[in-house]
Amino acid sequence: MPTTALPALDPQTLQVLAFDIFGTIVDWHGSIVREMQQRYPQVDGDAFALAWRAGYAPAMARVMSGAQPWTLIDDLHRQILDAILPDFGLAHLGDAERAQLNLVWHRLAAWPDVVAGLTRLKHKYILCTLSNGNLNLLTRLSKQAALPLDCILSAETFQAYKPDPRTYGGVARVFDVAPAQVLLVATHHDDLASARACGLRTAYIERPLELGAKHPKDVQPHPANDLHARDLLVLADLLGC
Amino acid sequence: MPTTALPALDPQTLQVLAFDIFGTIVDWHGSIVREMQQRYPQVDGDAFALAWRAGYAPAMARVMSGAQPWTLIDDLHRQILDAILPDFGLAHLGDAERAQLNLVWHRLAAWPDVVAGLTRLKHKYILCTLSNGNLNLLTRLSKQAALPLDCILSAETFQAYKPDPRTYGGVARVFDVAPAQVLLVATHHDDLASARACGLRTAYIERPLELGAKHPKDVQPHPANDLHARDLLVLADLLGC
Numbered sequence: 247m248p249t250t251a252l253p254a255l256d257p258q259t260l261q262v263l264a265f266d267i268f269g270t271i272v273d274w275h276g277s278i279v280r281e282m283q284q285r286y287p288q289v290d291g292d293a294f295a296l297a298w299r300a301g302y303a304p305a306m307a308r309v310m311s312g313a314q315p316w317t318l319i320d321d322l323h324r325q326i327l328d329a330i331l332p333d334f335g336l337a338h339l340g341d342a343e344r345a346q347l348n349l350v351w352h353r354l355a356a357w358p359d360v361v362a363g364l365t366r367l368k369h370k371y372i373l374c375t376l377s378n379g380n381l382n383l384l385t386r387l388s389k390q391a392a393l394p395l396d397c398i399l400s401a402e403t404f405q406a407y408k409p410d411p412r413t414y415g416g417v418a419r420v421f422d423v424a425p426a427q428v429l430l431v432a433t434h435h436d437d438l439a440s441a442r443a444c445g446l447r448t449a450y451i452e453r454p455l456e457l458g459a460k461h462p463k464d465v466q467p468h469p470a471n472d473l474h475a476r477d478l479l480v481l482a483d484l485l486g487c
Numbered sequence: 488m489p490t491t492a493l494p495a496l497d498p499q500t501l502q503v504l505a506f507d508i509f510g511t512i513v514d515w516h517g518s519i520v521r522e523m524q525q526r527y528p529q530v531d532g533d534a535f536a537l538a539w540r541a542g543y544a545p546a547m548a549r550v551m552s553g554a555q556p557w558t559l560i561d562d563l564h565r566q567i568l569d570a571i572l573p574d575f576g577l578a579h580l581g582d583a584e585r586a587q588l589n590l591v592w593h594r595l596a597a598w599p600d601v602v603a604g605l606t607r608l609k610h611k612y613i614l615c616t617l618s619n620g621n622l623n624l625l626t627r628l629s630k631q632a633a634l635p636l637d638c639i640l641s642a643e644t645f646q647a648y649k650p651d652p653r654t655y656g657g658v659a660r661v662f663d664v665a666p667a668q669v670l671l672v673a674t675h676h677d678d679l680a681s682a683r684a685c686g687l688r689t690a691y692i693e694r695p696l697e698l699g700a701k702h703p704k705d706v707q708p709h710p711a712n713d714l715h716a717r718d719l720l721v722l723a724d725l726l727g728c
Contacts, residue, residue: 320663372627372630374626380661381638381644381661381662382661382662382663384638385613385615385637385638385662386613388637389613389637396626396629396630396639397622397625397626397639398637398638398639399622403622403644420621420622420623420643421622421623421626422561422623
């Protein structure tokens with residue numbers, strides 16, 4: 247089946263940049279490893295971070311299938327945490343310690359290029375999040391990382407998790423623009439493919455160390471994306487910001 | 488009936504400041520008058536601004552009563568605009584001109600103390616909007632006025648207009664805090680009273696010229712409010728920011 251080539255992206259046609267957060271903007275793996283080293287140095291932080299994150303997609307799938315009612319990511323993260331703690335010798339942690347640890351997702355560190363890149367992009371575009379994180383998580387995360395965003399949009403806004411089309415289409419509807427005036431910026435090809443299916447334009451950001459230095463990611467360009475950038479500074483270059 | 492005195496507000500108990508926007512943060516009357524002077528100098532801009540704003544509460548009441556389905560403020564503003572144009576000799580305006588004029592609500596100017604006041608308050612608190620404006624309006628307004636907010640919350644977020652309790656209670660629920668950890672900041676006593684009924688703390692901001700220099704507002708303190716401030720710089724003083 248022949249693929250239809252998209253016309254080259256004209257940066258002037260875009261109005262809104264919607265950013266995936268976990269992996270794209272913040273280093274969840276490194277942040278969790280560092281927090282575990284401080285709190286529970288006996289635990290393999292790399293394996294712990296990967297196990298916690300591995301529960302994420304299945305948990306959201308249970309919600310979207312209707313097997314579990316609408317649940318915020320903060321609560322899904324806690325359910326996954328409770329499930330994996332025994333595997334890491336931490337079954338004895340009390341409720342307060344679990345609650346504190348769960349909030350590591352509100353304290354994730356941004357990749358080093360992010361603040362400078364967003365600052366350049368903000369002069370030309372509306373910058374929003376489009377993340378499965380809940381509004382509370384995304385707001386506190388953005389505040390502590392000093393992200394210069396214009397608006398926090400979340401799965402919570404649309405009561406649906408990515409890759410549900412209500413999320414991608416919802417960004418265009420909120421800002422009263424055509425889907426092709428929205429660029430989804432993400433480090434995950436499946437997220438970008440789902441956005442394209444809704445008519446959005448897409449930019450891939452490499453983040454080769456998203457899964458940690460032991461698990462380098464394949465960051466080869468995918469021709470279906472409109473843009474491919476090593477980081478947000480290169481994205482700003484590509485968009486003429 | 489005796490009133491119950493609230494304990495004095497301890498600024499340390501607050502986590503979130505939620506700001507009303509029209510009148511409190513931006514000068515809708517002055518901005519509309521200036522835009523009308525530029526576009527249609529033959530029109531009485533003061534009367535025009537007041538007529539447009541006068542349609543606002545009844546339009547939201549129609550939505551909340553169920554007489555009209557859920558409608559964004561951008562669309563309610565347009566309906567009111569269409570209704571008042573003939574009264575001001577502007578019945579001849581075409582659709583594109585009406586659409587452009589309607590977007591004046593995205594371009595309202597902030598009061599002179601706002602950016603400096605928010606900047607101080609932001610160091611200590613989560614700053615969000617709680618406005619009946621839709622997300623698109625609030626985002627574009629905040630961006631052009633360079634408001635250093637952490638999150639845009641809107642009637643659209645909660646699918647209910649103030650003074651519906653879902654809006655005030657919704658802010659506390661979104662940020663996972665008690666209602667008393669949220670301070671509503673507004674220049675309208677009825678908005679503040681509705682917030683108090685939901686357990687929020689309240690701060691009144693004077694804005695004596697909200698309705699224009701010809702119609703000075705009574706800005707006397709109301710004892711039910713926790714705080715009373717001339718502007719956001721005084722609010723920052725009162726909160727120790």
